[in-house]
Amino acid sequence: MSAPEHPALAQPAIVPGTAVLGLGVHRPDVIVDNDQICQWIDSSDEWIRKRTGIVTRHRARPEVSVVDMAEAAGREALADAGIEASQLGAVLVSTVTHPYQTPSAAAAVTDRLGASPAPAFDMSAACAGYCYGIAQADALVRSGLAEYVLVIGVEKLSDFIDNHERSMSFLLGDGAGAVVVGPTETPGISPSILGSNGQKWDAVSMNQSLLPLRDALEHARRSGDVAALLDAEATLWPTLRQDGQTVFRWAVWEMAKVAQEAIEAAGITAEDLTAFVPHQANIRIIDELAKQLKLPEHVLIGRDIVEAGNTSAASIPLALHRLRAEHPEISGGLALQIGFGAGLVYGAQVIRIP
Structure with missing residues (x-):
């Protein structure tokens, strides 16, 4: 007997291009300045400004x-794009500070926005999470699996800060930034450059997992030792820390190469850029990257870190939003964006500014 013929499988039509169509943010209303930070660590406003560029950072209220x-950021991005939530084919949330392992933050956001039954999932790529989200949204739209995708970078880092820890607690802020990615005739998102260096896995990390806290709390509850219970809650809650020198050297020397690779993958030169929007890790890293890339004077550089601090996955859309608000004429221009952080992971691409 001859083998039966198998029918060809249907596939969605390939979309010629994608672009960022709308942008939205949420900035918490509590502003913490350097003098307040210095209540907890032995430092000064002058030292923090000089070493990081940060003057203030936003922190979300406990509730x-x-x-x-x-x-909030998603709603603003949808309005900016002129897209209804019901048109979304997927919702992606990049975060490392959602307090639940499961269910995802994206599922809750999708329901609140009225975008159900759109697929929803979280991405854990720390400070590169937003760029990873853009790459994923670009692929979903171009493949025809979704017409519009909402990408949100959001962090409440203040939930995982030990105010007395000196390696990074003073750097961190809270916030959210979102974009809508959709189809276009002319490509508005370049090929993404993504990667990782797991040899430096613990250069930025939580100081420990939640498992020791679970075990200590269980022991304290069983023994009825209230003092042990309070001590476990105070000392074992995971908080962020970093090896600052390792991260600084890696970011400055390796990420400049990645940023240049993204420019080349986009088929442009630095002269064609309107803006450079890197992860807001440290003002010295931002300035050194711009120097190594030999950016022309006309290229605007995102320095949202001065007022917002380091907001991890939210930092690039927050910085882009501020640049566009201050310079509306940049709409339609090209922005190089690059995120890098814990993992160590990185992602970069060039987008057309909505």
């Missing part, structure tokens, strides 16, 4: 969640 901030 404000990652989902709350993501929803």
Whole structure:
């Protein structure tokens, strides 16, 4: 007997191009300046400004969640794009501070926005999470699996800060930034450059997992030792830390190469850029990257870190939003964006500014 013929499988039509169509943010209303930070660590406003560029950072109130901030930024991005939530084919949330392992923040945001039954999932790529989200949204739209995708970078880092820890607690802020990615005739998102260096896996990390806290709390509850219970809650809650020198050297020397690779993958030169929007890790890293890339004077550089601090996955859309608000004429221009952080992971691409 001859083998039966198998029918060809249907596939969605390939979309010629994608672009960022709308942009939205949420900035918490509590502003913490350097003098307040210096209540907890032995430092000064002058030292923090000189070493990091940070003057203030936004912190969310205790009752404000990652989902709350993501929803607010998402609504603004949808309005900016002129897209209804019901048109979304997927919702992606990049975060490392959603307090639940499961369910995802994205599922809750999708429901709140009225975008159900759109697929929804979280991405854990720390400070590169937003760029990873853009790459994923670009692929979903170009493949025809979704017409519009909402990408949100959101962090409530203040939930995982030990105010007395000196390696990074003074750097961190809270916030959310969101974009809508959709189809276009002319490509508005370049090929993404993504990667990782797991040899430096612990250069930026939580100081420990939640498992020791679970075990200590269980022991304290069983023994009825209230002092042990309070001590476990105070000392074992995971908080962020970093090896600052390792991260600085890696970011400055390796990420300049990645940024240049993204420019070349886009088929442009630095002269064609309107803006450079790197992860807002440290003002010295931002300035050194711009120097190594030999950016022309006309290229605007995102320095949202001065007022917002380091907001991890939210930092690039927050910085782009500020640049566009201050310079509306950049709409339609090209922006090089690059995120890098814990993992160590990185992502970069060139987008057309909505």
